[in-house]
Structures are given as structure tokens and as C-alpha cells.
Amino acid sequence: MKRVAVVGGGIFGSTAAIYAARSGHDVHLFEQRQELLQAASGINQYRLHRGYHYPRSTETARSCREAERSFLDEYADAIISGTPHLYGIAKVQSKISYTDYLSFCTANFLEYRPVTVPHLIDPAAADSIEVQEASFDPEILRTLVKKKLNESGVNVHLGIRYCGQIGGEFDRTIIATYASINSLLSDMGQPTEKYQFEVCEKPIVKLPPSFAKTDIVIMDGPFLSIGPMGRSDTYVLGHVVHAIHSSNVGYQPAIPKGMESYLNGGIVSDPVQTNFHKFIEAGKQFIPGLSYAEHAGSMYTIRAVLPDCDDTDERPTMVESVGKHIITIFSGKIGNCVEAAKATVALI
Secondary structure, three states: OOEEEEEOOOHHHHHHHHHHHHOOOEEEEEEOOOOOOOOOOOOOOOEEOOOOOOOOOHHHHHHHHHHHHHHHHHHHHHEEOOOOEEEEEEOOOOOOOHHHHHHHHHHOOOOEEEEOOOOOOOOOOEEEEEEOOEEEOHHHHHHHHHHHHHHHOOEEEEOOOOOOOOOOOOOEEEEOOHHHHHHHHHHOOOOOOOEEEEEEEEEEEEOOHHHOOOEEEEEOOOOEEEEEOOOOOOEEEEEOOOOEEEEEEEOOOOOOOOOHHHEOOOOEOOOOOOOHHHHHHHHOOOOHHHHHOEEEEEEEEEEEEOOOOOOOOOOOOEEEEEOOOEEEEEOOOHHHHHHHHHHHHHHO
């Protein structure tokens, strides 16, 4: 048995803590906020990716599909059943043709059926398919995580910033702090890596009843996506371009002036710095019903991705040892959290 510190109470850190404790280790989970799953884990599109989103990175698509089963085995109760998922492949500016996209789906065992849904996606702007993908409820996922942490015997420390030796000597430290990995590694005297940091906005909107809790993605380029926000009556908007308020490659994120207070604090009502209208103007050419969207506020967080990956849009999950005592989890898609936890336990 080893004494293990897991730093970061998002879905990747929490799941790693659960699996480490189940393996017989004495596990302490540290989260500097007062609640779990608050940053990127809680500010999301709430889509359990199967790979449809990544036709330019077969490796990412395959890892999503292969990880889906283990996520469902662990967190099935958070899945929202009956949510329709539509993908529209843009007829202009897409990085992949409709024919090639269907070939990609077939080659990667991703089920689909061509559909025409003019009340949701304008057939003059995009060809549409319905796919087999799931959505999850972030509040139920948080509840499940807390229950599993308690049942597995993890010692959870909220509101505490881990600084290396809290509570005594640890045999292993697992760093799962996503965009803050470098900050902790630096504090611990370890080498850091360059990432591409993006300060992102997720507008929350109310939409007409005709949307019927449908999850919609427009592929594959500078386009928009819409997803139900759990079981609420609101939706979350994403956009490849307009969601990003700032982007930099380096060791730490560059946060625009005045946006620090927006980050990871839930829904910000009437934010001064918002791209909401840009989301709507760009998206309604594909989804005309967006013209009726009512802005209920926006959520803001920092996303970290590998630099120089814009061409492939790859989103790998990487679990790596740093020296003898530190393990880092660089998280990709939420559905990969269980596989990452298993890899972490193997390294412990």
C-alpha cells in the first residue's frame, strides 16, 4: 500500500483517486475550490464523445470509442437517455466532405443514418446525419463521483491548494489539474511543458421547444455546436472560433484583463465580455432557430491542448511519470477518464 496524493478534483483526478483507493492505497484528493468538477469538467458541452467529432484524428476518434464502455460501466447513471444527436457536415468551408465523413464513420464503426431535419439544420447549408452518441447530466455525475469517493475511502480535502507535503510525506503525487499542471510542477521543482491555453466561453441559452433537447454539431471547421445542459431547460453553445477569447502557447495561460473573475465560477449573468452575438450570427446560417435564442449568461474556463495540433484537432489523454514519485494526467475527452485512472494505478 502506498500513500497517494491526487491533486485536482475534476473528473480525471477524482476517478484516478477512486481507482487508486479501490486498489488498496491510502488516497488523499486535494481540490483548491470548494466543490468538485467545477472547472473544465463542469464547464463543457456534456457530450460523451464516441469519436464523431474527430475525423481529422483517427487516434482520438478511436480512443473515444474504445473508452466509452468503461465510462458507462462506471458512470451510467449520469447518462441522459433519449437525447437525439445530429451532425451536420457543412457544404462550404468544411475540412471534410460529406462523402469522406461517412467513410470515416464506417471505417471507425461509428453508426449513423442520413436524415433531413429542416426545422433544426438547414439542408441548403449542411448535410445531416443522426448518430449514436450520449449526453450526460453534470450534476448527477458530480453526485456519483462524491458517492464513489466516499465508498472507496478517499480522503477529500476541499478548499486546499496542495503544495507538496500537506498532511505528511506521500509516496506518489498524481497531478490532474489540467490547465494548471505547470503551476504545480513548477512549485515542486519539476520541468514543465508548453501547452496551447485557451480562455473559453460557453454561452447558456434558452431555445424554442422545437429543439426538443437535441444535441447538434456542425462539422468540420469554424462552426457551432449546441448541447442540452443536463436535464435543465437550457442549452450550452460551443464554437470553434468564437468560444476562444484568447489563445497562447507557453507555460501559463494569458488571461485577458477583466476576465479573471469570470473563470470557473458557474454561470455569469450579463457578462461584459461575451461573444454571444457572434455565436448566434455564425450559427444561424446552419441552425435558423438560433435567431430565437435568449442569452441566460455564460460560463468561462481555461482549456489546455497540445500546441501545433490545429490541423488534426487531436485531443489525446496522456498519463506519464515524472521522476520516481510524480504522475501527471493530461486530460483529453471526459469519456477517457476511467482508462486514464487505470493507467495511473498501473504506474503507482
